[in-house]
Amino acid sequence: MYKYDTYDQAMVDTRVEEFRDQVRRRIDGHLTEDQFKPLRLMNGLYLQLHAYMLRVAIPYGTLSSAQMRVLGDIADRYDRGYGHFTTRQNIQYNWIKLEDTPDLLGELAKVEMHAIQTSGNCIRNISSDQFAGAAADEVTDPRPYAELLRQWSSFHPEFTTLPRKFKIAVIASKIDRAAMRLHDIGIEIVRNDAGEFGAAFYVGGGMGRTPMIGPLINGFVPLDQLITYSEACLRVYNRFGRRDNKYKARIKILVHEIGAAEYTRLVEAEFAHLLAQGIEPPLAELARISENFADMAFEVGAPGDVDRSDPDFALWLDRNTHAHKAPGYAIVTISLKPVGGIPGDASADQIRLMADLARDYSFDELRVTHAQNIVLPHVRKADLHALWTALDGAGLSTPNLDTIGDIIACPGLDYCSLANARSIPLAQKISQRFAARQEEIGELKLKISGCINACGHHHAGHIGILGVDKRGTENYQLLLGGSEAADTSLGKITGPGFDEDGIVDAIERATDLYLTRRADGERFLDTYRRLGMEPFKEAIYG
């Protein structure tokens, strides 16, 4: 993975000192809360319902075991012993004191980590495919491009006060595991007929209150123009994105209002101008970064057979492992969704244990997924049973990846000041209700947001749940048919909303219908797409 050089380290250290100075000026009253707010937001510090929340960046979701261990230690020292992995492949701590943050950031900087641009109206942490560098289906590792973009976007002087936040995802596989087209910019690294790599740009996707699937605006940007093209996309947005209404300020609204063709025309004109400005790093820089992502020293001839005689292990194997590009290896996903647990939460001890297991079994590397789970990307098949045994002893072996128990949920009313309804207790109820049947139901992605801001990606769930406020009481709307994969689609609302128990019953009626009507091999989403909304509506509302 990427190792900082002295330049990268100095940038992060400098930011710690800058923020220390800003906190000092806030505490001594030089800065008003209004003035301080964008500064702390640029550093991932939110004021929540009960305390400050700090979001730490995990660039493109990749981290080392040393970094993971520090995340566990921080949970103990500065939080209440927990960390919360997020849909942005980051980690959040919910109980942070303002005066502690400079020291906390100092600890992070020692292991090449930071909280730079994890919130605020700027370019956020770049996300990517959690199986990058390990997946059998990728054309190349997307992370060097994500790292190039990370450096370009860090402290970019022109783009610190954009109309709204800006999220970029980079993938390099036809199988989209990063919800690429639901980002402000989604980049897919592709290969043309001549065998050259380039970048396909999808711009103007997003969730929130007006979900949109990003249109393709350029199918092949040469790699030695990647930064210049990105800069053109951002400049057009910074200049013309709406600033009169924060709910219409994301780039998706600009692209939608002026049309993808006109947006593209503006970008191409800006791009033509910027090409002469010398802003593109040389390809040698991309080559330097790529060296950091060279293949691991995979054992040649590693045995491919796994003893499946233990049925619990075999179930986990089928559910939570994926094909690796190297023979004799597997990709392991550790579910942070135990039955009745808080999705994405891990205790300090669990975080440290996962760090140790990555060191022992996965070339020192871990990934955070946007579905709030942890990946050990490079595990020898011969080690899978030992790994599973260790996970099982720590409550980390739940075999429910991509099932109805693998719920994405935003923090909701338990923490978030914008929420209309609680997300976490509902997720816990659903996971308990369906625990015995999740394997029978199979792949079913269920996502919960506590309000229309859609942090829980409810539009993109096979089943989505949206918390709304109905005359002062919590109410939940049900959506069906969303997908964030390569077949991206947006869910549709079934009809009137439900209370907390009502929505769990409604989901059960929908899954019962699926179980009776599914054709061979059909997932819930496939059956819904074949049958359409009507029969589900009938089943749900009777």
Add this chain to the structure above:
Amino acid sequence: MVEPLRFRDDEAVADPAVTVDSFGDQTNAAAVRLEPGDDARDLLPCLGRLRLVEINFPGFGDGRGYSAARILREHGYTGELRAVGDVLVDQLAAMRRCGFDAFAPDIAFDPADAQAALARWADVYQTAADRRAPIWAKRHPGAVHG
């Protein structure tokens, strides 16, 4: 009004800055003020006679002026580029990078804070209007631009 903080050696322009609209009609005006919604590219035909461009920030959170500044510099404008309005000391370093070389904030900067802000960043990741060599250029001395 507070004396502007300037990073230029020439005499400050005394003329009042006119709006972009009236600038178009006044063939002798040398100072213009851009509002966030104005298009900086409208000034390109007359860059030669401009000696002062004020870019107004009615609220610090509206960042359109950063793009306007860079665009003017990228098209060869060398006169004074002054940030006016709700300009905060924590924006100083980024604004310098975008080509601003004068600052007339509504509330004067604390001089020590301003100095610290300007001295803070030893290196930068991007090419911008200040033409500082970015980190990638230092990593690859002699490499041609992509």
